[in-house]
Amino acid sequence: MNYDNKPEIYYSKVRYEMIKYLPENAVKVLEVGCGNGCFGEILKKNRDLEFWGIEMMPDEAQKAEKVLDKVFTGMCETFIDDLPDNYFDAIYFNDVLEHIFDPYSLLEKIKSKLSANGVVISSIPNMRYHNEMKMLLFKKDWKYAQYGIMDFTHMRFFTGKSIKRMYVEAGYKVKINEGINRTKSIKPYLYNILFLFTQMDIFYLQYATVASKN
Known part of the structure; x- marks a missing residue:
């Protein structure tokens, strides 16, 4: 899968809307797909955190090494066994799980790296967002794009319901599973x-999920 043609913002956009999901008592944090480390850098400026990252793209990982405490360069599946057990208070996947061939097994395996009260926090695109619903139902099409929900590098597609099921089947307790980045369009x-207003999930671009192993 070629990520070389991605715009720079793909690796440098700070997901401010995901900050609020970090538990107040979290001290040790891992971000899978940390890009250039901008998200962790913001968090570290406001809180006393030990922040690790995993980033597939070498150039971005080098940038992240300058602002984070420890960075692994390569596919996240490669480094799971190198991570300490029962260590992280939070593990972030900000728009990452949809890029992984088997996110189900990854979530199950990385669970052992969480501390006793640790949580996995993810943002995942919502396949039922109104633009995608229109393309599928009314235009009868399934067209990939350079970025967004139909990103050509996405391996998996999710709805709010299937996200929750994925976590539950991986042995997690889902604490939060809610739509984020609500559209301002009147089309939904x-x-x-x-x-009859039974499709309210189509307003949301992504779902934010917080899940614990207990």
């Missing part, structure tokens, strides 16, 4: 008229 309201 129009679509919902047809379905």
Whole structure:
């Protein structure tokens, strides 16, 4: 899978909306797919954290090494066994799990790296977002793009319901599973008229999930 043509913002966008999900007592944090380390850098400026990262792209990983405490360069599956057991208070996957061939096994395996009260925190694109629903149902199409929900590097596609099921089947207790980055478009309201307002999940670009191993 070729990530070389991705725009720079792909690796440098700070996901501010995901900061609020970090537990107040978290001290040791891992971000899988940390890009250039910008998310961890922001968190470390505001809190006394030990922040690790895993990043597949070597150039971005080198940048992350300058601002994070420890960085692994390569596929996250390669380094799971090198991570300390029962160590991290939070493990972030900010729009990462959809890029992995088998996110189900990855979540199950990385669970042992969480501390007793640790959590996995993820942002995952919502396949039922109104634009994708329109493309599939009305345009009868399935067209990939350079970025976004239909990113050509996405290996898996999820809905809010399937995200929760993935965590539960991997042995987690889901604490939060909610839509984020709500659209300002009125189109979802129009679509919902047809379905008696039973399709409210189509307003959300992604789902944020927080899950613990206990």
